[in-house]
Amino acid sequence: MKIGIFDTGTGGKLVAKRLKKLLPQHSYITAIDREHAPYGNRSPEEIITLTDAAIQPLLSCDIIVIACNTATTNAIGSLRQRYPDVCFIGFEPMIKSAVILTKSHHITMLATNATKHSQRLRALISEYAAGIHIDTPDTRTWARMIDQGLTDDIALGEVATSVAHGSDIIILGCTHYLALEKRLSHQFPHCLIIEPTVNIAKRISDFAN
Template sequence: MTLTNKLAPGSIGVFDSGYGGLTILSEIQSLMPEYDYIYLGDNLRAPYGSRSFETVYEFTKQAVEALFGMGCNLVVLACNTASAKALRTIQQNDLPMLNPDKRVLGVIRPTVEVVGNISKNGHIGILGTIGTIQSKSYDIEIAKFYPDFKVSGQACPMWAPLVENNEYENEGADYFVRKNIGQLLTKDADIDTIILGCTHYPILLNSIKKQLPENINVISQGYYVANSLKDYLHRHTDMDSVCKKNGITRYYSTESPEKFEEAASIFMGKKVSAERLIIQ
């Protein structure tokens, strides 16, 4: 199917390297069901977490261009690795040439903005992919808002694959969750708030909470990203006016639609119908 058959002018684009962004989309849909959405998962090239900055940037730019080409005026990078490694360059260098009237938003800043309302002592832990932790994007953003806060990060390279392979409820998942949380708390025993810095991780929330003391808060991004997007559209009426509101969502994957549909039910809690999209 050609790209012209996939046009959906006015849809809000939601992009992720795989399935994790569906946890963000689900919260956005719940808060703003009237809008049209296009979800694009680059499952063929996932995971992004261990890829270089240059590769993540190129892949993310290609996906953004594809969503723009399908009629999206606003794209949300519902992927922490893409937000960490590609967002700023796309916003500053590429958008003026691609289309200065379109916008690309990420998931890191909306998450960081609420930390100060949740943490009581300013000791923050970040659990994320290798790429997100190495980028120190959360450290940098938190320092802008809360310069006195202490931030410790821990890469969890096995968590996303466990979720994507539907192994998130077995003993192996508990083992890696326990191991990585232990490593994080060893870095700072005073952590009172942990950010799940990967959109896959809410699927592991039950296991995560089993391994944490009750006094530690866990921030799952979907709710905060959804509310931030709603606020953005409220403040930018020019963008809101070009977003269609028919309550239609379309799903695309760069890999097998059948495989995507099966996995999506884990993240969305419902069945979806997907199509394949080849991006270059």
């Protein structure tokens, strides 16, 4: 089966690497929109237009994975309407899983501004996270820094504050932030760090079967 993977940079490469390891029997094609990256500070209308243009080389794939939380939360609905015969599977912040897993009822969500302000995320929080405290540190510069190879220079002070105040779950709500996973695990060993690649792989397998 041919799987297309879309992102704006490093996140797509990291997702492709993980999916190839989990599901090596499939072939993979990536479409990376570096020209317009990052999407995280753009309007929903811009994100829809840019994502639609960027996925054109992937439309012949059996599945298109939107490996960008910003594009998923802002554009996947429009894509499904425009291309009803295409199977889109999207990355989005794991709010429901975090709520199930947290013991302190306090979560740290790392996501772009466009994801934070999306209707989709608001709906997820409204449906699953009533009564849960969710901190959203300022990550506006992170995706660009990761694409520039400056991952180690990213300041984690706001994350540390959130954890100090009781957060026990860190949601990686942007695939670029997979590049920070080991560092976060080392710095915050008592927090569970979650991201949906394994869930995405299961959905691909379910579709293939």
